[in-house]
Every structure is written in C-alpha cells, then in structure tokens.
Amino acid sequence: MASRYHEVYQAWRDDPEGFWSEAAAGIDWSKPWDKVFDADRGVFGQWFAGAETNTCYNCLDRHVERGRPGQAAVIYDSPITGRCESYTYAEMLERVNALAGVLVDRGVAKGDRVIIYMPMVPQALMAMLACARIGAVHSVVFGGFAAHELATRIDDCLPKAIIAASCGIEPNRTIAYMPLISTAIEQAAHKPDFCLVFQREELTADLVDGRDIDAGAAVQAEMSKGRKVPCVPVAATDPLYILYTSGTTGRPKGVVRDNGGHMVALKWSMSNLYGIEPGEVFWTASDVGWVVGHSYIVYAPLLHGCTTVVFEGKPVGTPDAGTFWRVIADHGVSALFTAPTAFRAIRKEDPDAKLLGQYDLASLRTLFLAGERADPETIKWAEEHLKVPVVDHWWQTETGWCIAGNPVGLGLLPIKHGSPTVAMPGYDIQVLDDAGHPVPAGTLGNIVVKLPLPPACLPTLWGNDQRFREAYLLEFPGYYKTADAGFCDEDGYLFIMSRTDDIINVAGHRLSTGAMEEVLAQHPDVAECAVVGIADQLKGQLPCGFVVLKSGVDRDPQEVERELVSLVRQEIGPVAAFKVAVSVDRLPKTRSGKILRATMRQIADGEEYRMPATIDDPGVLDEIADAIRARGISRSS
Structure with a gap:
C-alpha cells in the first residue's frame, strides 16, 4: 500500500499536542491530564501533566476484562534448559497480583525502588509488572552483572528490595547470582530490607536468614489467599523505572522512564511502526536487562494485547544457527526484532542459510534490526534468505523507542540499505556541525533532536537534573544531543555512521x-x-x-x-x-x-x-x- 508516513508526520508537526492526545486514547487513564504537554515542568517539560494511570493495569487487567483472558500473553522458550511454557493473560495477572501482594506485605509502597536481577525467565516480567502494579519503581540490572556494578546501582537508587533468581544459565556455564548479590550488598552503603529469590532447578541458592525469602513459595502462598491487590494510581509523570546505561564510570547514569508518555508512545508504535495487530506474536530477541527488552519484550507487546516471546538462548550454539528459525516456526511469530550482531553470527555459522530450509516461516512478515548499526551486507543477506522486509531502525536507551525508522504500519517507504529511513512523529532530527550550525545534505555531522523530546523519552536522570543537562542539552542549546554522527540525504533519509566518539581525525x-x-x-x-x-x-x-x-x-x-x-x-x-x-x-x-x-x-x-x-x-x-x-x-x- 502507499505509505501514509508523510501525511502522519506532517499532522504531528502541525499539532504535536493534538497528535499525542489522539494517541493517548489507546491507554486507560484513571484521571485525565490537565495539559498534554506542560513546558514549565521538569527540565524541558512533561507529557500528560496531571493525569493518573497504572502501567500494570494497561498491560494485564484490561485485557483480562475485555476478552483476552485465555490468550497467551507470554511464551517462555529456553533451548538452554529445554523448557517451553506459556502463560495466558489471566495466568500472568494471577501471578503478578500475588507477587505484588508479597511486596506490599513486606513494606514496599508507591515510590519505593526495587532492583530486579534476573535472567530471561517469565518471573522477570512478573517482577517488573508487580512493581508497576503497586507504584514501585523498578530498576532491572542484567543478571550476572559484576558485584561492584550492582553495588553502585544499589547506592544510587536506594532500593527497598531486590528480586532475583538463584542463577543464570549460559550455554557452557551456570552463574550463581546470590554470591554476587551478597558481595554487592556488603560493598554498598545502602542495605535493602530483603531479597526475594526465585529458585531455579539447575542451581538452588543458600538463602541468608533474615534477608532472603523463597519467592516461589511466597507467591504460591499468596495465590492461595485469593486476595486482589489493587493497581495503585500513579501520576503520568511519575517514574515507572530506572535503567542504568552501560559503561558508566563514577556515579552510574540512571535513565528515568515515566508512566504515561511511555505507554502512549509504545502503544502507538506497535501498530504504526511495527505493523502488528493485537493477538499476534511479537518476538524481541534481546534481554530484559536492556532498553529493548523493557520496551519490546515487556511493555509494548502487552500494552497492545499481543503475545510476547521470552527467549533464553543464543542465535548460535543453542543448539545451532537455526534456533531463531525454530522459534519462529514453533510459535507463529509475526515479527522478529533483534540486533544486527545476531544475524552476523548466524551468517558466519551458516552462510548459505541451509538450516532455514528445515523450518516453516510462513508466519513471519517482518524482521526489525536495532541496537547497533546494521551494515548493508547483513541486511541484504537476511532479505535474500527470509524473503520479508528487513527494517533497520534507530533509537537509544534514553529515548525508549524509535527515533528514525520505516513505519510498516503506515506503509513501507522505499528501503535504502544502511539507513534507518526517516524520523518518527515526535522527533525533529537535524544534523549540525560542531559549532551548532546545520550542514548540507550528505555532510557528516552531529545528529540532534530539537526539543521538546516526544513522549517516552527520558525526562531526566535519576536524582540528577544537572547531569542530564550537561550530558544531553548544553552542547547544542535547544536540542538533545544523541552523541551519534551521520548525515541526511536529499530525500531526508538518515544515515547513522558511528558514535561521535568513533569519528576519527586522519x-x-x-x-x-x-x-x-x-x-x-x-x-x-x-x-x-x-x-x-x-x-x-x-x-x-x-x-x-x-x-x-x-x-x-x-x-x-x-x-x-x-x-x-x-x-x-x-x-x-x-x-x-x-x-x-x-x-x-x-x-x-x-x-x-x-x-x-x-x-x-x-x-x-x-x-x-x-x-x-x-x-x-x-x-x-x-x-x-x-x-x-x-x-x-x-x-x-
């Protein structure tokens, strides 16, 4: 079909608040907003100021209430352990409700922080949603992170509790989590009140008396009570989570995500950007420890009423370079979203895609790539063998969703290999020289986004507005600095060439x-x-x-x-x-x-x-x- 992109993007430019107000109709609110965008609040303004809502309600309760209780919400596929499990929306709600009760009974309340230190298991999603249900702010730390790194995050967000698994499982090793957590707590000045530990059969943990609680037993006991833990209304501008960016030195940099704008942008993206309908299977082959996992394993698919896949494995070696094809075939995946490096690994091991012939991929309509630059050769290889559109798109931990992409739901634009295509509504992308002046088409420069940032983008860094200004807003006044370098061509297509740190001077x-x-x-x-x-x-x-x-x-x-x-x-x-x-x-x-x-x-x-x-x-x-x-x-x- 002909693309509606230019029409929709212009509608946003003509009336940004009207555009996002209309998009917000896809979310349930317990209290409407006073202003769609309040420019006087926060560092650069805040979206849906005055409104109240609850993210867990929008992800689970409303789908159970409105005809999806028996639909699969989460499919867990683990070639590493050989397990495959499915949870309906009703089953997810029952378990999230119970876990929320466990937290409430131990004193976790609205605004408290909870660190989640988990591998790719369904309980990680349940923990995130349970925190959202009671208004607690979760901070997912990649399971197996070094103890020192975990300690710095404990001291920055001051969590009331830690929710963890006993171990993580890699293809050739099992990583015990509790010794790492204990060392981190010893190093940290702040001490969480307790740890909830989900025991895994592959390696159970010795629990510390007075600190650690068997999460599985506690959840089962809570489920037997049959009580309902109500969703706590939170301000749209209240934080949903904190996600620390990787590679930080000194005090870690905690990206804040709010509740209201986050839901609005992610819900909009599922149909308009990804072309996915409620009830379809959406698989993001990432990890909940990263922003892609937060946005498109957990929140966006469930907000949209889709089935999401939680995959505990690798693109190669679990057991071979055909595992992605097997998951797509087994679960009827409509769209796959992963990093280019996954396809480079598959291509390296099976350059002629011989393993592809063993599986029926009739359900797959689209492959989406993001997370790092997608080189044209990898895209061409995937196009040749999968016979579906391969859509590169570009976004960051800080934005939480796509900055530039090719909107499948609005009708695909012509694909240019090496380009994530064009700016999404909400983003006014410009390319500037080091002095802050626009550069001609085709000229390499600093990629920036004109303020204000759209819904779902970070409103600040946790507890540090000044660092937010210094890191992102000061160098190019009036713009958000992406720290990526690239250019726009004559058609307005964006090309991301590298991080600005990777531009070399010869x-x-x-x-x-x-x-x-x-x-x-x-x-x-x-x-x-x-x-x-x-x-x-x-x-x-x-x-x-x-x-x-x-x-x-x-x-x-x-x-x-x-x-x-x-x-x-x-x-x-x-x-x-x-x-x-x-x-x-x-x-x-x-x-x-x-x-x-x-x-x-x-x-x-x-x-x-x-x-x-x-x-x-x-x-x-x-x-x-x-x-x-x-x-x-x-x-x-």
Whole structure:
C-alpha cells in the first residue's frame, strides 16, 4: 500500500499536542491530564501533566476484562534448559497480583525502588509488572552483572528490595547470582530490607536468614489467599523505572522512564511502526536487562494485547544457527526484532542459510534490526534468505523507542540499505556541525533532536537534573544531543555512521569508521568487522580494521587482509589512510551484542582501561591485545 508516513508526520508537526492526545486514547487513564504537554515542568517539560494511570493495569487487567483472558500473553522458550511454557493473560495477572501482594506485605509502597536481577525467565516480567502494579519503581540490572556494578546501582537508587533468581544459565556455564548479590550488598552503603529469590532447578541458592525469602513459595502462598491487590494510581509523570546505561564510570547514569508518555508512545508504535495487530506474536530477541527488552519484550507487546516471546538462548550454539528459525516456526511469530550482531553470527555459522530450509516461516512478515548499526551486507543477506522486509531502525536507551525508522504500519517507504529511513512523529532530527550550525545534505555531522523530546523519552536522570543537562542539552542549546554522527540525504533519509566518539581525525579529515566497516563487510569472506582509530604521531589517528572471517574460509588470512586494505582504498580513497586489517577469531562484545570499539582502541593505544561491566567474555580482550602486539601496531608493544 502507499505509505501514509508523510501525511502522519506532517499532522504531528502541525499539532504535536493534538497528535499525542489522539494517541493517548489507546491507554486507560484513571484521571485525565490537565495539559498534554506542560513546558514549565521538569527540565524541558512533561507529557500528560496531571493525569493518573497504572502501567500494570494497561498491560494485564484490561485485557483480562475485555476478552483476552485465555490468550497467551507470554511464551517462555529456553533451548538452554529445554523448557517451553506459556502463560495466558489471566495466568500472568494471577501471578503478578500475588507477587505484588508479597511486596506490599513486606513494606514496599508507591515510590519505593526495587532492583530486579534476573535472567530471561517469565518471573522477570512478573517482577517488573508487580512493581508497576503497586507504584514501585523498578530498576532491572542484567543478571550476572559484576558485584561492584550492582553495588553502585544499589547506592544510587536506594532500593527497598531486590528480586532475583538463584542463577543464570549460559550455554557452557551456570552463574550463581546470590554470591554476587551478597558481595554487592556488603560493598554498598545502602542495605535493602530483603531479597526475594526465585529458585531455579539447575542451581538452588543458600538463602541468608533474615534477608532472603523463597519467592516461589511466597507467591504460591499468596495465590492461595485469593486476595486482589489493587493497581495503585500513579501520576503520568511519575517514574515507572530506572535503567542504568552501560559503561558508566563514577556515579552510574540512571535513565528515568515515566508512566504515561511511555505507554502512549509504545502503544502507538506497535501498530504504526511495527505493523502488528493485537493477538499476534511479537518476538524481541534481546534481554530484559536492556532498553529493548523493557520496551519490546515487556511493555509494548502487552500494552497492545499481543503475545510476547521470552527467549533464553543464543542465535548460535543453542543448539545451532537455526534456533531463531525454530522459534519462529514453533510459535507463529509475526515479527522478529533483534540486533544486527545476531544475524552476523548466524551468517558466519551458516552462510548459505541451509538450516532455514528445515523450518516453516510462513508466519513471519517482518524482521526489525536495532541496537547497533546494521551494515548493508547483513541486511541484504537476511532479505535474500527470509524473503520479508528487513527494517533497520534507530533509537537509544534514553529515548525508549524509535527515533528514525520505516513505519510498516503506515506503509513501507522505499528501503535504502544502511539507513534507518526517516524520523518518527515526535522527533525533529537535524544534523549540525560542531559549532551548532546545520550542514548540507550528505555532510557528516552531529545528529540532534530539537526539543521538546516526544513522549517516552527520558525526562531526566535519576536524582540528577544537572547531569542530564550537561550530558544531553548544553552542547547544542535547544536540542538533545544523541552523541551519534551521520548525515541526511536529499530525500531526508538518515544515515547513522558511528558514535561521535568513533569519528576519527586522519590528518585533519573527519572520517566515519562506520563507512569503512561497510566496505569491509562487502568482502565475501568477512562475517563481521570493527574499525577503530588508533593514535598516530604524524596523522593524529589511523584506522585499524579487525575482521572475523566466515566459518569454512580456507584461505591465508593475510591474503584476505591485503584485499581488504585495497578495497577500502578503492571505495573510500587514499584519504582514509587504511593500511591495517587484522584477522581475529572473535570481537569483544557486550551481552547485548554491541562491539566494544572504545575498549579495543584503548588496548591499541596502550591506555589503561576499565573492564566493561557488560562484556560477554573478558578473555576476548586478551586475544585482541595479542593480535595487536603480533602486528606491531600497539603503542605499548
């Protein structure tokens, strides 16, 4: 169908408050707003000021009341444990209601904070919704995070309680959570009142007397009472959750998400951006510890009356590179949302997609990619084999939902590989030079969003308005600084090339590492790659490309490296000064799949670096250091 995007986007521009007021009709309110947007409240204004609502009610109760009690709300699929479970909306409500009762009976009230330290199990969603039900503010910390990182978050948000699982399960290891929690509590100045612990069969925890409570037993006891714990009305502008951004130093940076605007934007996005109808199965292959998991595993699908999939596994190795296809086929998934790195891993292990032929993917209509830059070669591979639109879109922890995308529900716009397409309603995206002046189409610059930010975007940082201003608003007055670099073309399509920190300066020329990665990814033997700028006395910085070759490539890696150097010089030119490509077995990544480019650069430059809290396997950094030393490109070698 012809796209309605331009019409809808113009409607927002013409009347922003009218646009979001109409979108807010998709949410149930216990009290209407005084103002759709109050510019005098908060740091840059607040949405739906004066209104009251409850997020848990909108996710569960209203669907049970209005015809969906027997529909599956949550499907849990764990190839790691071999378990598959389904919970209807009525069953989810029963368990969330009981868990809320357990919290209330132990003194957790509206405005109290609760840290959730969980793996990818249904109880993580139940814990988030139980907090929302009673007006408590949850802060999900990725299960297995280091004790010190957990301690800094405890001291920042001062939680009344911690809800945890006894362990997390990886393909080749089991991680005991309670020793990490105990160490974190010992290190923290603030001491939570109690810990609720869901015991897992694979590794049960020894509970600390007077502190730890068996959550499963407590919930079962509460369910037997049969009492109803009412949803607590909260202000639309009250916080729903705090999510700490990864890689912080010093005091952690807690992104705040409010209740009202958050629900309005996410509910709007499900039909208009993702093209999903209530009752369909929406699978986001991420983790509840990240913003994508918050928004599109938990809240958006349930607000919309969909079935959401909670997947405890990996794109490869659980058991093979066909596990995504198996989940789609088994559960009738309509749309898959994951990170590009997942498809790069699948492509590396099964470059010809032979495993795809074993499964019926007739239900799948769309693949959505986000979380890091989606290189064109990965998108083309997915398009070729899946035969469905592959939609890249761009957003951040801070925004909570899409900044730029291709709105499937409004009718797809032409796809341009390498571009997340166009700004969504609510976002006035501009590209500025370092002095804050607009740059011409096609010119690399700083990507910013004109204030005010739309509903669901962070109103501030937890307990630190000044840091919010300094981090996001001061450098470009009147704009939100995304800290991403890129350009807009003549058609208004946005291209995200890198983080601004990843723009390298080679003899006075500002060059995008993302553009070089695009070229490297075109080589038929390359599965994935990362380009970083390393210090050079003559030119300031020089690019260095790290490449992982596809499985089954039977060639001398140095021959491939020479071809890659020639390819970059051919495609970008000698100005790139690209002279070094290094083959490695794997790249260092966070658990969400983001490549740790800054840490790689620090290793190459011989700088001291802090072990990233979110790193998936710290041993990869030693492999990178060895590869750098072997090539003689480290300043510390």
